[in-house]
Amino acid sequence: MNGSNRLAGLKARPKDTTVEEVRRVDEVGEARGFLDRTPHKKAGRKPSPRTYQLHPKVFPRVGEAIATEAERLGITQGQLIERMWDVYNGSTDTLTTGF
Amino acid sequence: MPVIVMASPKGGVGKSTCAVLLASEFARMGAEVTVLDCDPNKSLTRWASHGTPSRVTLKSDIGRSEIVPTIRAADGDGRIVIVDLEGVASQLVSRAISQADLVIVPMQPTALDAEIGSEALALVREEEEALGRSIRHAVVLTKTSAAVKSRVQKELEQQLSGAGIDMIEPSLVARAAFSELFAYGGDLTAMMNDPDMTTGGKVDKALENAQSFTEAVYERLK
Numbered sequence: 001m002n003g004s005n006r007l008a009g010l011k012a013r014p015k016d017t018t019v020e021e022v023r024r025v026d027e028v029g030e031a032r033g034f035l036d037r038t039p040h041k042k043a044g045r046k047p048s049p050r051t052y053q054l055h056p057k058v059f060p061r062v063g064e065a066i067a068t069e070a071e072r073l074g075i076t077q078g079q080l081i082e083r084m085w086d087v088y089n090g091s092t093d094t095l096t097t098g099f
Numbered sequence: 100m101p102v103i104v105m106a107s108p109k110g111g112v113g114k115s116t117c118a119v120l121l122a123s124e125f126a127r128m129g130a131e132v133t134v135l136d137c138d139p140n141k142s143l144t145r146w147a148s149h150g151t152p153s154r155v156t157l158k159s160d161i162g163r164s165e166i167v168p169t170i171r172a173a174d175g176d177g178r179i180v181i182v183d184l185e186g187v188a189s190q191l192v193s194r195a196i197s198q199a200d201l202v203i204v205p206m207q208p209t210a211l212d213a214e215i216g217s218e219a220l221a222l223v224r225e226e227e228e229a230l231g232r233s234i235r236h237a238v239v240l241t242k243t244s245a246a247v248k249s250r251v252q253k254e255l256e257q258q259l260s261g262a263g264i265d266m267i268e269p270s271l272v273a274r275a276a277f278s279e280l281f282a283y284g285g286d287l288t289a290m291m292n293d294p295d296m297t298t299g300g301k302v303d304k305a306l307e308n309a310q311s312f313t314e315a316v317y318e319r320l321k
Contacts, residue, residue, distance in 0.1 A: 007130045010320045012101045012200050017167055028229045029193025032222050037189040038163050
């Protein structure tokens with residue numbers, strides 16, 4: 001078996017596959033148990049990179065104020081503390097908190 | 100150029116071996132061949148990691164969403180496309196079949212392989228009906244005995260032929276060289292010419308078998 005001239009005679013039928021045809025193929029396959037087995041990504045929220053746990057005890061009025069302010073800003077209490085830390089450090093860039 | 104799809108929902112029947120043999124032999128004939136490795140076991144990627152024959156290009160990690168456009172892109176480049184599928188019943192398989200010029204269903208001569216492999220044959224026929232066009236398909240028996248044809252194999256051949264199934268002759272004999280291709284990469288010709296590659300089997304017989312098999316596939320694509 002030799003020569004690309006032989007290969008020139010190989011035939012391929014037109015394959016103008018439309019979205020509709022793919023849908024029909026999927027249906028036929030599913031009916032016979034050929035299902036979509038693509039591994040799906042894990043559902044739910046990604047784990048937070050904020051893994052360090054603080055254990056501060058503060059006066060109730062301060063704690064309530066921090067909680068209220070975080071809620072008003074739509075961020076977590078941890079994120080608010082990070083902002084406070086930036087201000088405390090005199091830093092105005094967003095390197096620490098990502099904001 | 101034609102698209103050849105290896106399909107069987109059963110694993111371990113010889114889909115990847117068939118794909119490697121066809122890719123190597125068609126490349127040796129002068130064809131540019133693209134091989135699509137759609138099997139999560141990545142058998143072909145492992146084979147290619149040791150080196151592919153010239154004129155063979157491998158594409159890996161092709162999923163359900165990519166299979167149709169990938170086949171069409173490779174086909175459009177004037178290449179023979181050989182698709183090695185996963186050994187499960189999936190939409191990836193049904194979509195690949197819809198793009199085939201020839202579907203090859205490898206099966207070992209056992210009742211279990213025949214039963215599970217027949218699911219692929221039935222799917223091809225149903226897709227033909229749904230798409231209103233014929234999809235050529237054929238069975239090749241794999242890992243057969245070089246010495247004798249077993250009673251089970253004879254019966255299976257009779258049953259399949261009786262059901263109007265196209266049987267590719269010759270079958271692929273159980274040869275150490277076929278398995279060793281995945282360890283050494285390349286093709287059987289390189290294996291035969293390299294004294295460092297030891298298979299413990301008859302490489303010349305394996306090559307002869309692979310060439311006859313490819314010739315039989317070629318005849319179905321004319």
